[in-house]
Amino acid sequence: MTTIPSQLRGAIIRVDPNSVILPAGVGDSELTELRSSRETVERLSVAAADLPLLRGQLPEGLTRLNVRGPEVTEPRWPERFWLCDDLSVSLQGVAADTISHLADLGRTVIRLYLYDSPDLTTGSLEPLTRCPELYDLTLSGGVPDTVSLEPLTRCPKLLSLTLSGGVPDAVLDSLSGCPGLKFLTLGDRQRPAETALTAAGVSRLVKSCRQLWWLYLHCTADTGQAVLTALKEADLGRDRDGEPRTIRLFVPGELCRQLKSQEGRWVKVWEWKY
Template sequence: MEMTDVREDLAAFRREVSALREVVSALREEMFALRGVVAPLREKVTILNEVVAKDNKETKKLKGEYAALHDAMVRLEQAIIEERTTRQTVVEDLRQEVRRRAAPSGRPQGKITKAFHDVTAQTEPQPSAHSDVIVQTEPQPSADSDTTVLREALRTVTTFDAPSAIGEDQLTALLQSLPHLEELTVRVPSFGTGRWLRLLPTSLRTLYVAGPEMTEPRWPGWYGNGLSVSLQGVAADTISHLATELGSRITLLVTDAQVTTIPSQLRDAIIRVGPNTIILPAGVGDSELTELRSSRETVERLSVSTADLPRLRGQLPEGLKRLNVRGPEVTEPSWPGWDEDDDLSVSLQGVAADTISHLADLRRTVRVLEIYDCPDLTAGSLEPLTRCPGLWWLTLSGGVHDAVLDSLSGCPGLKVLTLGNRQRPAETAFTAAAYTRLVKSCRKLQELWLHCTADTGQAVLTALKEADLGRDSDGRPRIINLIVPEELWRQLERQEGGRVTVYPW
């Protein structure tokens, strides 16, 4: 073979090797990118596996509690049957007593016609020519005697279970005869407009309103000296009726309905939503906080006023996962959108910025923090977050300035950051440069959820593409996911590139 042919073959081989190197380099880049995507997925799978394992454990626990509860309910139903039997016996005894008192001693009691009464009621009756027997009766007592005795008996009744067939007018009339009532059960068909609520006596301590499908009542218990109310299987407008007619009399409300807005009349009441959610009024007593902590119920969500937050130190229920802290003007609690394992997720609504300083005193690891409508948020007010090393998800709603973003450099474990307000995107006041500095300082930051104007979104995307994002803790090229509202995503999706990927919200 000629040397020229050898040289040509060698040159061709070198070109093939060079091309293969470029292919391998491209494949390596794709592998790095895939690892960046797979890593967070693996984290989520691990989290899901842990959640499933915990759910299985909770299911076994709930089955045991359900069996105990079922036994208790069987005993309760038997007690109710016995109580109703006793009531019927008492009423029958009252009726017998009425009859006994109405009948003259040694003489039969019965009805007589007016004509017969007129004949036999003469002062000196004469023997009949056709009979050797004289029959004499006395006038019957008033027909209202039985009713009078029953009314007196009703005045002593303290517990009443209204039949489902009773109408609102009948219930209204009946309540006027029950001045010492302490416990009342009412079915939804009787509820009507709720005007009968105005007639509830001041002695009433417990009101239970049940829907048509409810067969096992859940009593609310007592709190304070006011009225405790339990709602099961009823429409949400029932709460409005209660708030309007009873107002501040209610100190405890237990309901299985989804409460989104707290009526102003119920701001001083403890509200239990289902078995695991409690909304506490401002200024709740220390004894209630202690009882809350030791409660056998699994309290997973708790809403408290900002004034009561410092008092929760060491008082949080062990199973609590979501804590909402609301300012004085908040009527609609916003619960944190994520909870993880046994750690705590917190949302702050309409509170002063210094409220953040109390989070580290809760003696729980705060993993998720969402802050809404906090107008005096400053770099200094976020400084206490450096004492929350477990924080990995942070939401700052509203106007956020460069100094605020720079202060987040003290949160090295931050992985997810949400900025701005979707309804008011123009409030976003930070610059793309500050955003880039934050991404560089928080090396674990992976997802950026952003509400802003189109110009700000474009500037942030451009700055991130041009920045040296470095590598993650595993040495892989770092990838940033930028999540924006769908209308903004349509404008930015074609401009993504480098280490930045844009997703719609």
């Protein structure tokens, strides 16, 4: 990791031949230098206030963009989808309205990681509907029960969603019927007891999202047991071939060993190793 000086001004940090950190308050000289290396920069970190300046200016070879808030000292680079030239973005310690700039960058955003954004609102998620190729979204730190995730149900390519931290039932209910969702990760790996979901809320969501097949769950043993029981008792419907729909429930090692013997015909328990 590369530490960013708190008052960095007037100099580009080149982390390695393919990675660049732009100073806060980026000027014409930095943008000129960035344009001169358009094909070689694959990772770029930029201050949130300067993001609008990069509209149409992103290096052609860029695959990972980190947008950092004023208190960030180390960029958290987004993961890159293997053999894909589209853009993965991490928003780190920024105001939630920073999301609104993503659709205007002139690049196809396929993955988005939102870290440490306490002012998240339903309205701040609305611009994601203008990112038609977005397929993978992570919301870290918990989503308040006052925030509706309904805009995500209008993201046509959204395939995978991770909600870490507390996950109130009201948040899960707002995702009802998300059309293309196949992978759902719920809970906090470090603090499973703070995963504020209920078995009833999870069951309702699974039943309403007809394409959901993989459910990854970090929670207490009691909640995991309740979720498994609720899914076994639920009418999960049928797949596109008319066969009974099967849900794969992934839980960490010890919980997996507790639940494996209780799995049902249409609810299979797998160990979550990563």
